[in-house]
Amino acid sequence: MPSPSTSSRRSAETLAPTYPPKAPSPLFTGRCFCALTTFAVTALPTRSYICHCTDCRQFSGSSFHHMAVFPASSVTITTLQSSPKLFPAIAGLSIGSSITAFGEPGHGTRQFCTKCGSSLFMTVPDSIEEMRGSVIIGVGSIDGSESDERLRPRYEGFCKRREAWMREVEGAVESEEW
Numbered sequence: 345m346p347s348p349s350t351s352s353r354r355s356a357e358t359l360a361p362t363y364p365p366k367a368p369s370p371l372f373t374g375r376c377f378c379a380l381t382t383f384a385v386t387a388l389p390t391r392s393y394i395c396h397c398t399d400c401r402q403f404s405g406s407s408f409h410h411m412a413v414f415p416a417s418s419v420t421i422t423t424l425q426s427s428p429k430l431f432p433a434i435a436g437l438s439i440g441s442s443i444t445a446f447g448e449p450g451h452g453t454r455q456f457c458t459k460c461g462s463s464l465f466m467t468v469p470d471s472i473e474e475m476r477g478s479v480i481i482g483v484g485s486i487d488g489s490e491s492d493e494r495l496r497p498r499y500e501g502f503c504k505r506r507e508a509w510m511r512e513v514e515g516a517v518e519s520e521e522w
């Protein structure tokens with residue numbers, strides 16, 4: 345026999361409006377340098393890692409690239425030129441003209457802001473099973489990333505190309521290649 349408080353709570357729930365469904369609140373938000381493109385993510389990263397490979401160094405323009413992997417279905421992109429859209433799962437498809445995609449077949453496709461050039465997203469071929477359905481986001485574009493333990497790198501790739509002056513990330517798994 346339910347207590348009176350339980351049954352009154354239950355009837356309040358029944359009366360509560362159920363439509364429109366409430367969108368899950370984002371766990372992360374971010375933007376490019378000029379803020380033409382902003383994004384929101386409703387899931388935790390499946391991986392956060394640093395890559396020292398030549399491609400990542402050139403794309404980021406830095407000595408290494410810190411990235412986090414998210415389910416593509418959790419990422420919504422908004423640009424000043426269009427309404428919010430889920431991340432395009434097809435590699436190479438860009439949103440309006442605010443994001444340009446660059447990549448070669450069989451390799452990762454990297455996406456950057458057409459206006460300010462900020463590196464934003466990356467997708468890898470579906471043949472890499474553990475990354476299927478994922479989008480990789482440059483952690484520097486995520487708001488407040490510098491103090492967010494959820495984004496701390498747990499993996500370091502291409503350590504053979506790590507700068508000689510740079511120390512390994514404490515506690516991260518190291519790999520000489522991918």
Ligand SMILES: [Zn+2]
Pocket residue numbers: 376377378379380381457458459460461462
């Ligand atoms: Zn921009």
Ligand SMILES: [Zn+2]
Pocket residue numbers: 395396397398399400401502
């Ligand atoms: Zn890399």
